[in-house]
Amino acid sequence: MSAPHFLIAELKTNGNQMLAVLSVMPKQFKTGSQGYYANQKIEIDGKRYQVQIQLVEIGSKKAKDGGSE
Numbered sequence: 001m002s003a004p005h006f007l008i009a010e011l012k013t014n015g016n017q018m019l020a021v022l023s024v025m026p027k028q029f030k031t032g033s034q035g036y037y038a039n040q041k042i043e044i045d046g047k048r049y050q051v052q053i054q055l056v057e058i059g060s061k062k063a064k065d066g067g068s069e
Contacts, residue, residue, distance in 0.1 A: 003026070005026070006023050006025050006026065006036070007023075007024040008021060008024070009021070009024050009038065009053050011042070011051060019042055020040055020042045020051060022038040022039075022040050022051065022053060023038060024036045024037065024038040024053050024055065025037065025038060029056065031061055032061040033056050033057065033060045033061040034060040035055045035056040035057045036053070036054070036055040037052075037053065037054050037055075038052070038053045039051060039052045
């Protein structure tokens, strides 16, 4: 399976109420690792929150660096 162009993340309450839908886009992190990342501000019961989603591919930094850490 090839890597997806982006991911969709749904944030729901335990009562299954939809709070937000985020598009999680590919990212090359400053550390050299690669993965996916998204952030968004949402409101729950009148309070504002910042949501962050980060998926880091395990071993991607090592693979990019040619095996050295």
